[in-house]
Amino acid sequence: HLLLSAVISSRGRSRRRLPLPPGPKGRPILGNLLQLGAKPHQTLAALSRTYGPLVKLRFGRVDVVVASSASAAAAFLKTHDANFSCRPPNSGAEHIAYNYQDLVFAPYGPRWRSLRKLCTVHLFSAKALDDFRHVREEEAAALARSLLAPGGEMGVGKEVNVCVANALARVVIGRRVFGGGVGREAEEFRGMVMEMMRLAGVFNVGDFVPGLGWLDPQGVVAGMKRLHRRYDAMLDKMIAEHAAGPGGEGNGADLLSVMIRSLGEAVDGEGGTISDVNVKALLLVVLTSYERRGRTPSSPIHPVMVLQNLFTAGTDTTASTVEWALAELIRQPRVLTEAQVEIDSVVGRSRLVCDGDLASLPFLQAVVKETFRLHPSTPLSLPRIASESCDVAGYHIPKGATLLVNIWAIARDPETWLSPLEFRPERFLPGGEHACVDVKGTDFELIPFGAGRRICVGMSLGIRMVQLLTATLVHAFDWALPAGQSPEKLDMEEAYGLTLQKAVPLKARATPRLDRQAYGAHSKA
Numbered sequence: 382h383l384l385l386s387a388v389i390s391s392r393g394r395s396r397r398r399l400p401l402p403p404g405p406k407g408r409p410i411l412g413n414l415l416q417l418g419a420k421p422h423q424t425l426a427a428l429s430r431t432y433g434p435l436v437k438l439r440f441g442r443v444d445v446v447v448a449s450s451a452s453a454a455a456a457f458l459k460t461h462d463a464n465f466s467c468r469p470p471n472s473g474a475e476h477i478a479y480n481y482q483d484l485v486f487a488p489y490g491p492r493w494r495s496l497r498k499l500c501t502v503h504l505f506s507a508k509a510l511d512d513f514r515h516v517r518e519e520e521a522a523a524l525a526r527s528l529l530a531p532g533g534e535m536g537v538g539k540e541v542n543v544c545v546a547n548a549l550a551r552v553v554i555g556r557r558v559f560g561g562g563v564g565r566e567a568e569e570f571r572g573m574v575m576e577m578m579r580l581a582g583v584f585n586v587g588d589f590v591p592g593l594g595w596l597d598p599q600g601v602v603a604g605m606k607r608l609h610r611r612y613d614a615m616l617d618k619m620i621a622e623h624a625a626g627p628g629g630e631g632n633g634a635d636l637l638s639v640m641i642r643s644l645g646e647a648v649d650g651e652g653g654t655i656s657d658v659n660v661k662a663l664l665l666v667v668l669t670s671y672e673r674r675g676r677t678p679s680s681p682i683h684p685v686m687v688l689q690n691l692f693t694a695g696t697d698t699t700a701s702t703v704e705w706a707l708a709e710l711i712r713q714p715r716v717l718t719e720a721q722v723e724i725d726s727v728v729g730r731s732r733l734v735c736d737g738d739l740a741s742l743p744f745l746q747a748v749v750k751e752t753f754r755l756h757p758s759t760p761l762s763l764p765r766i767a768s769e770s771c772d773v774a775g776y777h778i779p780k781g782a783t784l785l786v787n788i789w790a791i792a793r794d795p796e797t798w799l800s801p802l803e804f805r806p807e808r809f810l811p812g813g814e815h816a817c818v819d820v821k822g823t824d825f826e827l828i829p830f831g832a833g834r835r836i837c838v839g840m841s842l843g844i845r846m847v848q849l850l851t852a853t854l855v856h857a858f859d860w861a862l863p864a865g866q867s868p869e870k871l872d873m874e875e876a877y878g879l880t881l882q883k884a885v886p887l888k889a890r891a892t893p894r895l896d897r898q899a900y901g902a903h904s905k906a
């Protein structure tokens with residue numbers, strides 16, 4: 382047996398190593414970091430036009446491979462997914478994610494699995510989505526009512542953000558967070574999430590050239606530390622209010638209540654159960670300030686970390702997708718009218734859209750898919766790391782390489798998409814070129830939520846929320862741009878961050894188009 386292994390391994394050694402994927406030459410020390418520019422997803426897309434769908438770069442000391450076609454993405458996220466199921470170390474995980482103690486950055490393993498399961502069962506399963514549908518409907522109705530208030534043009538993104546944050550908060554901590562709509566607190570929260578996404582989107586020199594980390598030339602680490610303190614304070618307040626008792630949904634079905642109840646069964650980093658954890662004591666620890674940094678990977682799952690993940694990953698992604706959808710529809714009045722006609726025919730004009738209507742609105746669903754295609758909220762997905770070296774599509778991928786999947790470029794690939802830059806929902810309708818394509822991680826030409834083991838955990842909720850809110854805005858209002866702005870000239874420029882914002886926030890005037898009483902009622906007649 383030993384002899385056999387020796388023969389196999391010597392054969393492995395003597396086999397010629399495949400070449401690395403092609404890519405531009407980098408500079409000394411920083412490699413290709415300075416070539417990324419202000420919109421790395423666009424720069425990387427341009428590089429893939431020169432070098433092909435698999436490009437190799439070097440950021441400081443780190444090898445980076447970028448996949449920019451559906452088949453390259455499938456090779457990594459399907460064929461080799463197990464080897465790419467961890468995320469690379471980075472300053473964000475250290476300074477913001479409580480030293481990797483969260484769900485987004487946790488190494489693939491038992492702790493990650495138990496966190497994911499907890500969230501899936503209580504928030505994102507079909508049953509959980511059903512149990513909380515009234516929450517989404519009530520918050521969508523509150524959004525519609527807030528838009529009724531007279532007052533000229535409004536920032537659509539801000540309004541939607543409050544709505545999404547409240548809907549999420551009700552299922553996660555059992556209460557709304559911004560009772561008063563767009564106000565100081567809501568603005569501050571949104572600012573924090575946007576700052577987090579901006580900082581997390583920066584390719585931080587210190588992550589790639591450890592020797593330069595102390596200089597923090599882009600100010601990323603300093604910014605993250607500042608932000609971390611503000612986040613901490615906000616989450617502590619949320620948890621304290623939760624612990625203070627009644628006033629929330631009241632039935633203890635929210636995720637925080639569930640987590641507090643189930644902490645005793647939580648799985649630690651080594652795969653064992655922590656059965657002797659006193660839940661009450663743990664909650665107390667949360668409520669009094671304590672040293673969170675430097676916790677070892679075997680520490681128990683902590684509610685704060687998961688809450689932070691869910692609020693950060695769930696609000697801006699969802700809200701900015703709705704903002705992009707509305708901007709596209711305002712730009713193309715024909716498509717907006719078609720969506721309104723469809724919803725009117727199913728819902729009428731005497732009530733708002735409800736969750737149960739969505740399945741009967743194929744055109745609206747196609748509008749949402751087309752928005753996810755052109756404006757995926759995390760254009761470079763979230764990075765993965767090669768746990769071992771491997772061969773992909775005829776190239777050698779070294780161990781420790783960072784994988785970036787350019788889901789933005791894939792969804793605009795002219796090899797796959799007809800008139801890729803046109804907003805044309807019909808492509809997803811029966812008879813269209815992509816009639817059977819969905820966004821759920823199996824059709825690699827459209828993977829706004831990523832794919833494979835670490836696909837977005839909140840995908841089911843994200844899709845429902847974007848559909849419901851887009852449908853509500855389209856059905857309940859006619860939309861007009863501020864005087865002097867023409868729809869076809871609407872600015873659609875992108876501002877890069879971990880999430881892709883509209884560089885110029887959409888401002889528009891909403892005119893109600895339903896019966897007055899509809900804005901207070903959303904149940905099926």
Ligand code: HEM
Pocket residue numbers: 484485486497549690691692694695696698699702757758759762763764829830831832833834835836837838839840842843844847
């Ligand atoms: C429009 C909506 C959304 C989009 C486009 C989106 C996109 C993504 C993408 C691309 C990833 C990386 C997947 C990968 O590595 O392959 C991700 C991960 C994640 N998303 Fe989302 N997301 C959305 C909404 C949400 C919501 C509503 C939540 C929760 C409330 C959420 C929570 C997460 C978490 C926790 C992860 C990390 C999962 C892991 O590492 O196991 N997302 N998302």
